[in-house]
Amino acid sequence: MQRITCTQWGPPEGLVIEEAPDPIPGEGQVLVQVAAAGVNFVDALFVGGTYQIKVPPPFTPGSEMAGTVTAVGPGVDTVAVGDRVLSSLGLGAYASHAVVPALAVTRVPDGLDLPTAAALAQSYCTAWFALKRRTTVRPDETVLVLGAGGGVGLAAIDVARSMGARVIAAASSADKLADAVAMGADATIAYETDDLKVRARELSEGGVDVVIDPVGGPHTEPALRALGVFGRLVVIGFAAGGIAALPANQVLLNNRTVVGVDWGAWAMKHPASQAVVLDEVLDAVRLGSLHPVAPAERPLAEAGAVLRDLLDRRLKGKTVLIP
């Protein structure tokens, strides 16, 4: 097999590609031939040693993938050789093969291609968990999505629109905003040049109802200030690097709420509940109410360069690595 290895925490340019013996699935495990590995922001954090969970090198990064089962270990009767599956395995997806617990793979619905399946679980489950479990949104409400051209951002637009909400997309560039509009956003804000709070309040006639914030940094406080009565600021991530310290009076005003979303830790602690979330997402995709876009495809050997593009904000939408 081929795999990407992180030999020491640091910039993604340090990743190496290496050959290793094909793994053999043990009791309760399956061997998956990886068709595509989804690239996510958290992968860069693992490689940098800056994620809240620190994995000592050497390790193979990659938190999700989709492929075909090529062998099953003893005791496995839920999955069979030849099944098309996806898995949010946490680590090890940047490889040609991965051994995964049988309970951690999910069949890919017919009609969904493997690259799209590889790239959707983390972004869509996060957005779904945020808008269906941590808060909710009514059809007459407006959702402001930050980082709207990124993985979580596009998924949040799709989920919010599927719930009937109006969406304002905020991103740094015209092409990311165009992708957000193609996903269904009703209005856009170029938040590096426009005043986010002023424009969001103008576009929502006095205040938005929900903010989805996977970006953090300088955008969180103006987004909080853009919330109207009973507005909810949903804190998902800090892609911009900075963690905002919020003025508590701005939470008090308008009876606002700040909602934390830690889908990753929740999913690990509650696999049965996470399986329900994933089923709901895949059902919505199958029924046509969610519309994950086909990811850009890059060779596995370019893993380091792809993570560099992600960190430098050159990626838009989702990207997968193809072994």
Ligand SMILES: NC(=O)c1ccc[n+]([C@@H]2O[C@H](COP(=O)([O-])OP(=O)(O)OC[C@H]3O[C@@H](n4cnc5c(N)ncnc54)[C@H](OP(=O)(O)O)[C@@H]3O)[C@@H](O)[C@H]2O)c1
């Ligand atoms: N809480 C959870 O359970 C959970 C789950 C999944 C992801 N996350 C977090 O959510 C965040 C987004 O993840 P993602 O997979 O959607 O990432 P992504 O696809 O790379 O999107 C992140 C977006 O953040 C914006 N951004 C602003 N400043 C940036 C910077 N300095 N470097 C990189 N991006 C920057 C970029 O949009 P613009 O260029 O338009 O600003 C980019 O499109 C990450 O922090 C990730 O760890 C959290």
